[in-house]
Amino acid sequence: MxxxxxxxxxxxxxxxxxxxxxxxxxxxxxxxxxxxxxxSVKLSNHARKRLTARDLHLHNDDYQQISNALTELEQKGSKESLLLYKDMGLIANIHNRTIITAMNMQEINTVTNIDSTKFIK
The missing domain is CATH 1.20.5 (Single alpha-helices involved in coiled-coils or other helix-helix interfaces)
Incomplete structure (x- = not known):
């Protein structure tokens, strides 16, 4: 059974x-x-206006490059950084991953209130 x-x-x-x-x-x-x-990378309203006024453009692949730079800067403890990218300078709040202002290379004479600079290739 x-x-x-x-x-x-x-x-x-x-x-x-x-x-x-x-x-x-x-x-x-x-x-x-x-x-x-x-x-993700955010743009403040001020940065949008500055990019438009200076005829500077960021495309999708640019955001990926900037995102990678922000990640590296965050790992190194940066808080506010000047990103030198292509023909522009971007000041970013690293913690919020936000571009807070933008300028063309001719405007970069004196930059204050940053703790780091990153050249993005």
Whole structure:
């Protein structure tokens, strides 16, 4: 005589697994969005106006280069930095990942209230 173990269908257990999987997916999505947000670069209204007035342009690939520079500066403990990029100077708040002003290279004579400078190639 063989003993057969029968599996009992438990709808509550199945629903619990679905809820658990959904929570895991939501947590992963939230983590991804948070990581993307941490890597994003923001422009202050002042910086937007300065870029427009000086006919300076930033494209999508520029933002990635700037983001990488901000990450490096943050790891080194910088707070306010002058980023020298292409034909412009950008002053950034490192903690907020925000470009707060922009200038062309001819305007960079004296820059104050920064603790670092980064040349972005």
């Amino acid at each position: 063989s003993m057969e173990i029968s599996r009992v269908y438990d709808p509550a257990l199945t629903a619990q697994n679905i809820v658990s999987q959904k929570k895991e997916q939501d947590a992963a999505l939230f983590s991804k969005v948070l990581d993307e947000k941490k890597q």
